[in-house]
Amino acid sequence: MSGGTKGRSGSASVKSGKFGVLALIFISVVINYMDRTNISVAANAISQDLELSPVQMGIIFSAFAWTYSIMQIPGGMIVDAVRVRILYPFILIAWSLATVVQGLVSSLAALVGCRMAIGLFEAPSYPANNKIVTHWFPERERASAIAVYTSGQFIGLAFLMPVLAVIQEWFGWRGLFIVSGLIGIVWAVVWYFLYRESGDSQGVVKEREEDAGQAETHSAAAKPVRAAPQQATINWQSLRLAFSNRKLWGIYIGQFCLGSTLIFFLTWFPTYLAEYRGMGDLKTGFLASIPFLAAFCGVLLSGFTSDWLVRRGFSNEFSRKTPVIIGLMLSCSMIGANYVESTAAVTFFLSLAFFGNGLASITWVFVSLIAPKNMVGLVGGCFNFVGGLSAVIIPVAIGALAHDGDFRPALALIGALAVVGLCSYLFLVGKIEQITLHAGEEGSAVEPQAA
Structure with missing residues (x-):
């Protein structure tokens, strides 16, 4: 076989491997968000069955994020330390079992406990996703890869919302949780047998090295750069760096604001349609899918256009x-x-807003571009920690603002936070540069270097 044929064959093998890994992440994200958001589909039935108030439902919505946010930084550290092939199936099974148990309990405290358990075990998932993409894809392809797997949270829910509504119609809200959890357990087994680490693929390693070499050549041509060994360790100095850099705080605040819009759609949106707009559960399930389709289009357009x-x-x-x-x-x-009053007009504005949220959802790429090379997992955890605080605060805030059934103040709050996020990216993030460490120091001093 000629060298050219071998090269084409190797390139095709690398591309096939990357697409396979991306498909695994995509489906995992769909299941991840299914188990986060099935509570929103079941919310109306749960509140009636267990006689829970809007504020109590807000607490249940928020409980997931209590542990999810707190565990982001430890979760990022775990991702840096544990092989993803082992870690991912473990957390999948754990949060899926908590989802199943959720369908067996009957009290506010038990539901809150189950939601906390789901948040605890889902916490390392997005830092793990980002680590996988960082290792498997060169920088020039990374935004597209992030857009593809991030789109799973939108396209998956766009099609799942009606399906979940039908499952609840047939089996009740308890059956909805049990079915969702069993799907995750099966997928954990599939993941373990199909996923391989990027280091097992020589083609991926070579592609990554070539990409890094091109970046270094470009940087050297642009300006001299002091040698700075990238041997940062995960310690308190690294954590201090992660929370003291202006650029990092820019993407953290932006992620909180971005997450505020997302969390409305993941929690209160079906209730908004059912109670405030007076729609039935099945109609709510189908109409709720339209903004998710819009967000799906936004995130794919964003990622591929950016690359x-x-x-x-x-x-x-x-x-x-x-x-x-x-x-x-x-x-x-x-x-x-x-x-506006008409269903079409309401759907238009909410779909436009969620399309914008999808368009802005490639923000994980900034973790890869700005974080020190050996702190991608830690910075990803901090990034998702601050972003995850929106899921702690916003559901309860909306429950309080809409306690009398009026959602208008809640929508105004979400719109205002989008403005804050816009300002954060404009004025705090600034130029996109990678943070590097001074020689002989570990996290105590930084020097920007063009990514």
């Missing part, structure tokens, strides 16, 4: 930030739903 701009020679400043800024601007349109 296309990079390949065309545009800077990371323009290629990566532009979709996020435009997306956050569109997310502000949610407030328009407060001033």
Whole structure:
């Protein structure tokens, strides 16, 4: 076989391996969000069956994020230390079992406990996703890869919302949780047998090294760079760095604001349609899918456009930030739903806002581009920790604001937070540069280097 044929065969094998890994992450994200959001589909039935108030339902919605947020930083450290092939099936089985148990309990305290358990075991999942993509994909392809797996939370729920509503119609809210949990357990076994670490693929290792070599050549041509060994260890100094850098705080705050829009759709949105807009559960399930489809289109458009701009020679400043800024601007349109009455108009404004949220949802790429090389997991954990606080605060805030059935103040809050996120990316993040450590120091001093 000729060298050219071997090269084409190797390239095809690498591409096939990367697509296979991306498919595994995509399905895992769909299951992840199914187990996060099935509570929103069941919320109306649960509140009636167990006689729970809006504030109590807000606490149940929020409970997932209590542990999910707290465990982001430890979860990021675990991801840096444990092989993903072992870690991912373990957390999948654990949160799926908690989902099954959720369908067997009958008290507020027990539901809160189950939601906390799900949040605890889902915490390492997104840092793990980001680590997998960072290892398997060169930087020039990373935003597209992140967009594809992130789209799983939107396209999966777009099609699952009606399916989950039908399952609940047939088996009740308890059956909904049991079926969801069993799906996750089966998928954990599939993941273990199909996933392989990127180091097992020589083609991926070579591609990554070539990509790094090109970046170093470009950086050296642009300006001299002091040698700085990337041997940062995960310790308190590293944690201090992760919470003291202005650029990192820019993406953290932006993620909180981005998450606030997302968490509304993942928790209170079906209740908003059913109670405030007076729609039945099945109609709610089908109408709820439309904004998720819009968000799916937004995140794919964002990721592929961003990588296309990079390949065309545009800077990371323009290629990566532009979709996020435009997306956050569109997310502000949610407030328009407060001033219309027809179902079509309400659906339009909410879909436009969620399309913008999807457009801005490639923000994980900034973790790869800004974080020190040996702190991707830790910074990813901090990033998701601050973003996850939106899931702690926003459900309870909406429950309090809408305690009398009026959701207009809640939608105004979400729109205002989108403006804050926009300002964060404009004024705090600034130029997209990777943080590097000074020689001989571990996390106590930083020096930007062009990514």
